[in-house]
Amino acid sequence: SQKIEQNSEALNIQEGKTATLTCNYTNYSPAYLQWYRQDPGRGPVFLLLIRENEKEKRKERLKVTFDTTLKQSLFHITASQPADSATYLCALDINNDMRFGAGTRLTVKP
Amino acid sequence: DAMVIQNPRYQVTQFGKPVTLSCSQTLNHNVMYWYQQKSSQAPKLLFHYYDKDFNNEADTPDNFQSRRPNTSFCFLDIRSPGLGDAAMYLCATSRVQGDTEAFFGQGTRLTVV
Numbered sequence: 226s227q228k229i230e231q232n233s234e235a236l237n238i239q240e241g242k243t244a245t246l247t248c249n250y251t252n253y254s255p256a257y258l259q260w261y262r263q264d265p266g267r268g269p270v271f272l273l274l275i276r277e278n279e280k281e282k283r284k285e286r287l288k289v290t291f292d293t294t295l296k297q298s299l300f301h302i303t304a305s306q307p308a309d310s311a312t313y314l315c316a317l318d319i320n321n322d323m324r325f326g327a328g329t330r331l332t333v334k335p
Numbered sequence: 336d337a338m339v340i341q342n343p344r345y346q347v348t349q350f351g352k353p354v355t356l357s358c359s360q361t362l363n364h365n366v367m368y369w370y371q372q373k374s375s376q377a378p379k380l381l382f383h384y385y386d387k388d389f390n391n392e393a394d395t396p397d398n399f400q401s402r403r404p405n406t407s408f409c410f411l412d413i414r415s416p417g418l419g420d421a422a423m424y425l426c427a428t429s430r431v432q433g434d435t436e437a438f439f440g441q442g443t444r445l446t447v448v
Contacts (some may be wrong), residue, residue, distance in 0.1 A: 268439030
């Protein structure tokens, strides 16, 4: 069966540093991959979508890479701020349904 | 303006007592999803509608049912809630199925007592 793994449950970094979150998947080749932000007690909010033929996508301080050989996506937040503290979820297209990883809880300390 | 609205935000129900959660959207999207999310876990897809076509996940218990009377509204019915059904229930919509972002509601936190 397909598996989606996000590298760690929690990541703590200092304000101003770059946060790097990892999403690995097995037993599937998704056509695209998405990243969402989820704050406590709230629904996820879409951030970025990257397709299998795209290596990298950027949006302001966010950057996503997609390596279909490694079956991995990296999500970077540069110049991180305390307001970036949240859980970040990756989601894969599996048979046209969106399946999520468990997320990485990012804490940015001032 | 909220585009995907879930009601209520918090729901307390008794063990075994049927409960209905609702979701409405102003986006006119074809696809509506229901996810169950337990603490620190991935949102788990329960089922989705593409227009009126209903797609049930193989491991979604029969206890969970859904209705979509029109494009704007979708309901999640839990026929006999158990303690294990306590979770956040998330409704999401997307314009099409596949290569497009999804819009989520704020979720309904269900407590079973």
